[in-house]
Amino acid sequence: MSTENNFDFDLGVVGLGYVGLPLAVQSANSKLKVIGYDVNEIRVSEINKGQSPIEDISNSELETALATFEATTEQQKLSMCENIVISVPTPLTDYQPDLSYVISAARTVGENLVKNQVIILESTTYPGTTLEVLIPNLERYSNMKAGDDFFVGYSPERIDPGNEIWKFKNTPKVVSGINEKSLLKIKKFYESIIDEVVIVNGTKEAEMVKLLENTYRHVNIALINELAMLCKMLDIDIWEVVDAAKTKPFGFQSFRPGPGVGGHCIPVDPEYLSFKTRQIGKPVRFVELAQEINNSMPSYVITRCSELMNANEKVLNKSRILIMGVAYKKDISDTRESPAKDVISGLLDKNANVSYLDPFVENLNINGEEITKIETDSNLSDFDLIIIHTPHSEFKNINFENISSLIFDTTGSEFIKNAERI
Ligand SMILES: NC(=O)c1ccc[n+]([C@@H]2O[C@H](COP(=O)([O-])OP(=O)(O)OC[C@H]3O[C@@H](n4cnc5c(N)ncnc54)[C@H](O)[C@@H]3O)[C@@H](O)[C@H]2O)c1
Structure with a gap:
């Protein structure tokens, strides 16, 4: 990829888990220069030794990717990346959304932010997170203005662990940006690693896409589970x-x-x-x-x-x-x-x-x-x-x-x- 600012790396991935590691490996295999930043020192060291912590990435795939990919715990290296994708956990704590990992990652990225970087959130979250949580934290810790000094968007992850057909590269990727310049840069980045990119205009819509997809599954699984229980009572083989x-x-x-x-x-x-x-x-x-x-x-x-x-x-x-x-x-x-x-x-x-x-x-x-x-x-x-x-x-x-x-x-x-x- 061409780099406007002569960044050393095309991509920095924050959070090397089920979502972040395949993104880093796939990007490296598409000839991008990648760093992966994670707070977990053991995970970082294992990845750098070619030991994959997840089934979807084999050790040999990881070994190949390590030619242009390195994992690190040094957050300063994020300032050397043209694009930064945040893929940290968004769990429930006390049955409430817990955005503490996103906030902490935003702070790390914000403290190391340089002009013209592109920041993309991939963690699954409620609509409004990019605008209401990510951007205020990035601006606060960088003293820069989103949309002017740096660019921001949201792209939901669709990874399906264990799926042999629909992999990272052939699963269409929904992308969004907070303004036109952000969107164009984000589109260009994903087009360099994924076969089909689908544009939605707002980050809230892109955040909602993921919730629609998973709520659809949740509701339909519940429907069939209820029917299974009722069929049992009616002596019907569900x-x-x-x-x-x-x-x-x-x-x-x-x-x-x-x-x-x-x-x-x-x-x-x-x-x-x-x-x-x-x-x-x-x-x-x-x-x-x-x-x-x-x-x-x-x-x-x-x-x-x-x-x-x-x-x-x-x-x-x-x-x-x-x-x-x-x-x-x-x-x-x-x-x-x-x-x-x-x-x-x-x-x-x-x-x-x-x-x-x-x-x-x-x-x-x-x-x-x-x-x-x-x-x-x-x-x-x-x-x-x-x-x-x-x-x-x-x-x-x-x-x-x-x-x-x-x-x-x-x-x-x-x-x-x-x-x-x-
Ligand atoms: N697992 C899936 O199949 C899947 C699919 C689609 C979307 N998602 C979403 O993607 C996000 C990440 O999920 P995951 O399954 O990859 O999580 P994970 O727990 O597998 O990995 C998260 C990684 O982030 C690291 N981390 C935590 N805080 C950090 C910080 N402040 N800075 C740097 N690294 C940090 C952790 O050490 C861990 O290695 C979540 O929002 C999840 O809902 C997951």
Whole structure:
């Protein structure tokens, strides 16, 4: 890329996690010179040694990228970057949006800001954050004026960890800027690394795009979960219904029932939307209903498991239960907000002995208790009940028909024939 100010780096990424690291690696692989700034020293050192902390980036991909990419804890290096993307966490704390990471990153960037830099926020957040939180902090710590001295925009991240088809480069990217000059620079930057760039005019609209996408998923998952519970009462096989409905080539997108929703996005982002609309005195009623239904799924799973055991003259108390898959989705190690945690916590409350099997998750602590990890080659018939929580691809290699334990499957996996399904 050409650099107006002769910046040493095309891109500086602030926060090298599930979002920031793929951006840094992909940009380096598109021949950009990149630095990644992170406050986590261990992560920075591992990345520089070619050890990727996330599944979507292999060590060899990272090694290749390190030719034009380095991770650093030195914030001064941000002043050498033409474009800076902020991708730090936006969690909930006490059920409220927690923008402390964004504010702290804005301060770091602001203190090192130089004229003509382009600052883009990618963290998921409520509409208005770029204008009301990011810019005031950047201006305060830089003594410069956004839109004149430096340029600002928002671009929602659409990364789908574990997705083999829709990767960083071929997933269209929505971009916005606070004025025309900002937008043009931001568009040019993303066009250098992504196949298709979609422009929206305002940063609030771009922030809202992400919340719409994830609220849509949240609400539709809740709908299918509610229908799954009702179908069970009506003695209707919901899985057969979903499989048949999804053959409709138009007007229907299929969602599958499950033990709840997990990850950093689906359970969290709608809360950011609710927070914003409550400021104008309006709850998002769809979101609140969806939350109620999805949050009730772990206890529904426990109730169904208890019924299954009861029908087989067993009780949860002192039973041996194995949870297969504790990550929030298949083939990744991320357990953030995973419903497996609520399922396990509920089972522990009922005095069950719970173990887990997950090839991606090294250890699991629930309410201060270390949960025993079981290896795939263990005797799985040793358990009173197995709950299939996450449909990791590796589980396809297990012959479930040889397992004598009761099996409750929350995933509707076709290769498990001898299970009670959600
Ligand atoms: N994980 C996903 O699939 C996904 C998808 C789309 C959007 N998002 C959004 O992207 C944002 C980042 O999520 P993530 O999953 O990459 O988070 P993450 O926890 O994987 O990574 C965040 C990184 O930021 C670093 N960090 C925290 N504060 C910092 C600071 N002040 N300066 C520099 N580094 C700092 C942390 O050390 C960590 O390495 C969130 O807003 C999230 O909602 C995530």
